[in-house]
Amino acid sequence: MRVLTAADLQQVLDFPSVIKVVEDAYREKATGEGTIWPMIYHEFISDQADMDIRSGYLKSQGVYGMKLLSWFAGNDAKQLPELNGTVNLYDDQTGLPKGIVNAAALTGYRTGAAGAVAAKILANPKAANLLLVGSGSQAIFQVMAELTVLPKLKTVTIVNVTSPAHATDLAQTLVDQLTTQFLPAINQSSDDYQRLAAQLNQLEVSASDNLEAATQQAGVIVTATPSTKAMINADWVKPGTHINTMGADMAGKQEVNEQLFRSANVYVDDRTQAAKVGEAQTAVKAGITTADQLPEIGELLAKTNDNQWDAKSVTLFDSTGIALQDIASANLALENAAKLNLGQTITL
Incomplete structure (x- = not known):
C-alpha cells in the first residue's frame, strides 16, 4: 500500500479534480452508491482537545475507509500542528489496505x-x-x-x-x-x-x-x-x-x-x-x-x-463534513500518486 504525506498531497491534488470527486461523492450518497456510517466523537478536554472518526463506503470507486482526525489546541505552544490524523482506505473486493493519507492536509482540500x-x-x-x-x-x-x-x-x-x-x-x-x-x-x-x-x-x-x-x-x-x-x-x-x-x-x-x-x-x-x-x-x-x-x-x-x-x-x-469527501479525495490522491510514483509504498 501507499503512504502519502502533506507534501505529497500538494503535488498530486488540484482543486478542479478534488471538487469533481467531492461533487460525485455527494451525488452518490443521495443515489445510494455511497454510504456513511455513524460518526464517533470524543472530547478529551473541553474546547481544547478532541477527536472524531468518520467512515463510509464508495461502491463506485471500490473503496471503503475511515478518517481519524484529532485537534489539540495546546500543540501550537509546543510548536506542533493542532490537527493530526490519517485516512485509511481499503479495497472492497479483498479488504486489503490501499493506502494511508495525511488527514490534516487532506481535510483542507476536501473541505474547500x-x-x-x-x-x-x-x-x-x-x-x-x-x-x-x-x-x-x-x-x-x-x-x-x-x-x-x-x-x-x-x-x-x-x-x-x-x-x-x-x-x-x-x-x-x-x-x-x-x-x-x-x-x-x-x-x-x-x-x-x-x-x-x-x-x-x-x-x-x-x-x-x-x-x-x-x-x-x-x-x-x-x-x-x-x-x-x-x-x-x-x-x-x-x-x-x-x-x-x-x-x-x-x-x-x-x-x-x-x-x-x-x-x-x-x-x-x-x-x-x-x-x-x-x-x-x-x-x-x-x-x-x-x-x-x-x-x-x-x-x-x-x-x-x-x-x-x-x-x-x-x-x-x-457543511459538517462527511466521510465520503475524505474517501473520494484520498482515493484520487492515491491513484494520482501511483501514476507519478510518489509517496512511499510499504508492506504491512
Missing part, C-alpha cells in the same frame, strides 16, 4: 471542495466579492476552491472577529500562498490553469474589522471558524447572497444567526449530522426547522447540474 460544490450550484456565477470570515488553516483552501468555481471573483475581504491582526497578516500574503501552493498542481496547459493564474494576478485582497459592512457587500460568504455564537445577523445578508457555513461540526458551535434558517434556502451535507452538530443545530433547538426539513446537497445534485441562483433569495450550505 465541499464549499465550492455548493457555490457552483447555488451562488451567483457572476459573483465578484467574496467575504471570508476566519483566517485559520482552512482559509487558503476555502478561497482557492471558491476561485476555481467562480471565475468572476475579483475581491476577497477577510474578517477575523477575535484577531483582526491575523486577518491583516493573511490579506498581505494570501495571493502568494495561493499561487505557490495550489497552481503548480494544475496542468499548465489547461484552461483552468490559465484562467486561475490570471484571476490570482488581478485579485484584490483586504482585511476588515467591520463584519456588518463586509457582509452587506459580499455576493458569497464563507465562514470557517470555531465560533460558538452567531457572528452574522440575518438582516445583514442581502438577497442573492450565498453563504457556506463550514465551521460548525460539533455541539455548541454556531457562526450565523439561526433566523437565517427561516428566510434562506438551506442545504446540508447530511441532515441527521447537520441537525445534531452542524450550523442547523441552533435552528433545530429553536424550533425553526427539523432534520427532516433539511434537504441534502447531494439530492439536489442528483436531480440537476443547473445553477439554482435566485437574485431574490439567500442560499445557505451547512
Whole structure:
C-alpha cells in the first residue's frame, strides 16, 4: 500500500479534480452508491482537545475507509500542528489496505471542495466579492476552491472577529500562498490553469474589522471558524447572497444567526449530522426547522447540474463534513500518486 504525506498531497491534488470527486461523492450518497456510517466523537478536554472518526463506503470507486482526525489546541505552544490524523482506505473486493493519507492536509482540500460544490450550484456565477470570515488553516483552501468555481471573483475581504491582526497578516500574503501552493498542481496547459493564474494576478485582497459592512457587500460568504455564537445577523445578508457555513461540526458551535434558517434556502451535507452538530443545530433547538426539513446537497445534485441562483433569495450550505469527501479525495490522491510514483509504498 501507499503512504502519502502533506507534501505529497500538494503535488498530486488540484482543486478542479478534488471538487469533481467531492461533487460525485455527494451525488452518490443521495443515489445510494455511497454510504456513511455513524460518526464517533470524543472530547478529551473541553474546547481544547478532541477527536472524531468518520467512515463510509464508495461502491463506485471500490473503496471503503475511515478518517481519524484529532485537534489539540495546546500543540501550537509546543510548536506542533493542532490537527493530526490519517485516512485509511481499503479495497472492497479483498479488504486489503490501499493506502494511508495525511488527514490534516487532506481535510483542507476536501473541505474547500465541499464549499465550492455548493457555490457552483447555488451562488451567483457572476459573483465578484467574496467575504471570508476566519483566517485559520482552512482559509487558503476555502478561497482557492471558491476561485476555481467562480471565475468572476475579483475581491476577497477577510474578517477575523477575535484577531483582526491575523486577518491583516493573511490579506498581505494570501495571493502568494495561493499561487505557490495550489497552481503548480494544475496542468499548465489547461484552461483552468490559465484562467486561475490570471484571476490570482488581478485579485484584490483586504482585511476588515467591520463584519456588518463586509457582509452587506459580499455576493458569497464563507465562514470557517470555531465560533460558538452567531457572528452574522440575518438582516445583514442581502438577497442573492450565498453563504457556506463550514465551521460548525460539533455541539455548541454556531457562526450565523439561526433566523437565517427561516428566510434562506438551506442545504446540508447530511441532515441527521447537520441537525445534531452542524450550523442547523441552533435552528433545530429553536424550533425553526427539523432534520427532516433539511434537504441534502447531494439530492439536489442528483436531480440537476443547473445553477439554482435566485437574485431574490439567500442560499445557505451547512457543511459538517462527511466521510465520503475524505474517501473520494484520498482515493484520487492515491491513484494520482501511483501514476507519478510518489509517496512511499510499504508492506504491512
